[in-house]
Amino acid sequence: MKFKIKRFDGEKTWFDNFEIKHKPHMSVLEALFQIQDEQDTSLAFRYSCRGAVCGSCAMFINKKQRLACRTQVSEIAGEKVLAILPYGPVAKPVIKTGDDIIVEPLPNLPVIKDLIVDMDPFFRHYEAVKPGFEPEHQESKEASMSQDDVKKVDRYAACILCALCYGACPVSARDRDYLGPAALANAWRFYGDTRYHAKEEMLKRVNSKTGVWACDEVYRCVEVCPKQVPPTNAITGFMRKIILHEMKHIFG
């Protein structure tokens, strides 16, 4: 089984080829461990839980954004991929054939070394929408939610902040100021929460040309999400809420 891994040492970029010994039920992350253990100790990649909970091992595997720990080597070996390149302003179809497994760092974020990207821009956008309960609105007694209310936000609360959606988003590729799918999905998670009261402020934070209105609505974030969070639904939901809010403002 051949692996082709994109390397970066701070100055230059190149591809290295590795031959791995395939074991049954081996994940891409395990293959990276094997390469690091037996062939090249300088190979750098980020991981933590190994069970698709922490979201640390988000990578661009075979031209698709995936978690290395959750991707089985046997499933993607010899895979043919017809995708649209996520880099830059122009959409360009890319075709991947052949047996080798290509592992690259997550797109749309600056690379630090090999497969490790700088998550700062991603978390800056996340923090910008203030996805949390406002302390001044904190209720003194226990605040209960009905099961139906929980259901409305539950899907969005599943986000593990792995940034796969950010790496797949064509808007994030061309506009680094765009808040991105994860930040907006998390904003919606709080906006829809019955215990959250600063709703108008939240609408203001996402109502901008680098906020919800920048979205292309192409569902790439939804397609790559390992936790089935639908950020596009959150974004179109915000769009409707903003329009209704403005209408109320105009017509009293």
Added chain:
Amino acid sequence: MEKERAYGTGMWAWLLQRVTGLLLVFYLLLHILWAHGIKTPFSFMFIEFKTAVLIMLLLVLPHALNGFRVFAIDLGIGEKTQKLLFWALVLTGVLVIIWGVP
């Protein structure tokens, strides 16, 4: 084996919308020039009427039908329904083309 989860209908619909949109703008320009009696090397005179109709349908249908899909997305049909709608509209488009070109 998990089948194709990435890069589905949405992105291709987006690309098709842009490409057909650009071609329609180009067509509109040719049409206005033709209406003013200005001849261009792209004049439709040299192709058969039936072929011209087919080309028009191939440009207009994907653009118009996907326009409806985008409206529906903005109205909040959700991520699963939009995919279903995409294929339903593809089927509609194909049927209209078969019906439209005798």
